[in-house]
Amino acid sequence: MNRFACLARRSALAITLTLSGFVLLGASPGAVEPQGGRRGSQVNPQPVDAGLPAYAKSGDVSGAIRCAGDANVTRLLGVAGDAFRSKQAGVKPDVRGETQAAGLAALADGKADLAGCSRRLTARERGEIAAKLGAEPLEIVVALDALEVVVNAKNPVKSLSVADLSAIFSAVPNGRSSAATWADVKAEDEKFAARKMTVFGITADEGSGGIIATAVLAGSKFRSDLRGVATSDSVVSGVISEIGGVGYIDPYFRTASLRAVPIAAAGGSAVSCSPATIADGSYPLSRRLYVYVARAAKDPVPAHVSEFLSFLLSRDGQTAIAGSGGIPVTAALAEESRKSLK
Numbered sequence: 001m002n003r004f005a006c007l008a009r010r011s012a013l014a015i016t017l018t019l020s021g022f023v024l025l026g027a028s029p030g031a032v033e034p035q036g037g038r039r040g041s042q043v044n045p046q047p048v049d050a051g052l053p054a055y056a057k058s059g060d061v062s063g064a065i066r067c068a069g070d071a072n073v074t075r076l077l078g079v080a081g082d083a084f085r086s087k088q089a090g091v092k093p094d095v096r097g098e099t100q101a102a103g104l105a106a107l108a109d110g111k112a113d114l115a116g117c118s119r120r121l122t123a124r125e126r127g128e129i130a131a132k133l134g135a136e137p138l139e140i141v142v143a144l145d146a147l148e149v150v151v152n153a154k155n156p157v158k159s160l161s162v163a164d165l166s167a168i169f170s171a172v173p174n175g176r177s178s179a180a181t182w183a184d185v186k187a188e189d190e191k192f193a194a195r196k197m198t199v200f201g202i203t204a205d206e207g208s209g210g211i212i213a214t215a216v217l218a219g220s221k222f223r224s225d226l227r228g229v230a231t232s233d234s235v236v237s238g239v240i241s242e243i244g245g246v247g248y249i250d251p252y253f254r255t256a257s258l259r260a261v262p263i264a265a266a267g268g269s270a271v272s273c274s275p276a277t278i279a280d281g282s283y284p285l286s287r288r289l290y291v292y293v294a295r296a297a298k299d300p301v302p303a304h305v306s307e308f309l310s311f312l313l314s315r316d317g318q319t320a321i322a323g324s325g326g327i328p329v330t331a332a333l334a335e336e337s338r339k340s341l342k
Contacts, residue, residue, distance in 0.1 A: 046251075046322045046325075046326070046327050046328060047275050047322075047328065048318055048319050048322050048328050049315075049318070049328065049329075049330045049331045050315075051330075052315035052318055052328075052334055053314055053315060053331075054316060055087060055314035055317065056310075056314075057087060057088070057307075058310070059303075060088065061090060061304035062090025062091060063090070063092070063302065063304040063305075064091075064093075064094050065091060065093045065094065065113050065114065065304065065305055066096075066106075066114070067093060067094065067095045067096065067112065067114045067115075068095075068098055068103040068107070068112040068114075068115055068116070069097075069099070069102070069103020069104065069106075069112075069114075070097075070099070070100040070103065070116040071097040071098070071099075072116075072118060073116025073117065073118060073142065073143070073289050073291065074095050074096065074098075074116045075097060075324070076116075076289070076321050076324060076326045077093070077116060077142070077312075078093065078095040078097075079323070079324040080308075080311070080312055080317050080321055081093030081095060081308070083317065084308055084317070087316075088304070088307060088308075091308065100115075100117050100118060103115035103116055104121075104129070104292070108128065108132045109132070112294065113293070113294055113305050114291050114293055114305070115137070115291070115294075116142075116289070116290070116291055117289070117290040117291070117292060118145070118210065118287065118290075119214075120290060121139070129294075133296055134297030134298075135296060135297045137292040137293055137295065138293035138295060138301065138340050138341065139291075139292060139293075139337070139340065140290065140291045140292075140309060140337040141288045141289070141329055141333050141334075141336070141337050142289055142290065142291045142312055142313075142321070142337075143288075143289040143321050143327060143328065143329060144287070144288055144326075144327040144329060145211065145286065145287050145289055145326075145327060146211075146251060146273055146278045146283060146285055146286040146327060147211050147212065147249065147250065147251075147286075148248065148249055148250075148251045148254060148261075148285070149165065149246065149248050149260065149285070150235070150236075150246070150247055150248070150249055150254060150258040151245065151258065151259055152240065152242065152243045152244070152258065152259070153259050154243050155182075155243065155246075156187070156189040157182065157188075158262075158270075159261060159262040160185060160261050160262075160264070161263070161266070162215065162216060162264065162265055162266060163176065163266065164179070164185040165212075165216045165263070166216055166220075167179040167185060168197065169199060169201060169212060169217065169226065170216065170218075170220045170221070171220055171223045171224060174218065178223050180196065180197060181194055181195060181196055181244075182194075182195055182197055182244065184197070195243065195244040197244050197245075197246060198227070198238070198246070199223065199225070199226045199227065199247065200226070200227045200234075200235045200238040200245060200246070200247035201222060201226050201227070201228060201229070201235065201247055202229060202230065202231065202232065202235065202248070203222050203228040209222075211248075211285055211287060212248060214287075215284060215285055215287075216285075232250045232252075232253040235247035235248065235249050235253075236249060236253050236254070236255060236257075236258060240255075240257045240258065248285070250325075251273055260272070260273055263283065263284045263285060264284070265284045273285070273286070275327075278327060279330045279333060289326075291309075291312070293305065301341065309341055310338070310341070313334040313337055313338050314334075318334070
């Protein structure tokens with residue numbers, strides 16, 4: 001089944017939370033989540049920065065916009081492309097969700113206008129594209145991504161380090177044994193520390209599993225006794241049912257029966273997952289999602305492509321992305337990207 005097929009439904013309280021100009025809406029009845037643990041198109045949106053400008057049409061444009069690359073990013077581009085067509089009927093987005101490597105190859109070969117990436121390009125990759133096109137591709141941050149590590153609401157653990165997460169989720173923790181009880185991650189409550197740890201997770205290569213693989217596993221595999229599931233919704237059910245349970249989920253799916261644990265990077269203090277810490281990168285299990293734009297040495301980005309990028313970085317474009325389950329960029333991040341288009 002396609003990883004974006006809807007596999008799970010759940011009902012939860014609708015929660016409205018105002019955070020520094022953001023409005024966060026919690027899950028509503030009938031929310032669905034696609035395979036791989038990412039959100040589908042029927043969920044309530046994540047916070048959209050009120051400081052983002054509304055889309056201002058600079059004129060009518062037309063033409064095909066060829067998008068390829070990382071499946072997570074191209075899915076968001078497809079949704080935003082549909083919304084853009086309501087503003088610019090002459091534009092035809094052509095979106096191919098493949099792999100990041102395939103998207104970059106298509107960009108370098110002139111077969112794509114935009115390449116979606118879940119990480120920043122290396123200097124070598126930029127140079128290889130520049131050697132073919134005559135200039136390095138433009139970099140646009142189109143959305144954000146994050147996971148929360150959650151425990152049962154009765155679990156007293158205050159925080160976990162990335163090293164603790166390695167002991168919890170990895171088959172070969174760096175310099176440590178796999179955690180069997182909560183004492184293995186230095187749980188302070190002596191009675192709870194003896195409790196067996198039950199580990200849940202989404203092991204798909206992309207989405208949730210991809211973030212854990214990059215930030216925590218560091219080349220290792222998931223532990224063999226991890227209870228692998230297909231969706232954040234299933235992780236939620238599992239951790240609720242096991243007092244000693246732990247797992248990672250899309251922040252959207254956390255309920256009152258779970259508690260998100262602050263995470264500390266090596267040598268740092270524990271950081272909670274929030275719109276601000278996702279945006280500034282201080283939360284260890286967060287990342288930026290990129291679009292790279294093909295351009296020749298002296299030629300400007302085609303008008304219809306540039307117009308689409310302006311839409312993506314507007315309140316309208318980010319609202320479309322949020323409505324499809326993406327985490328929108330802040331006004332400050334959008335402004336950084338917008339400057340590169342000028």
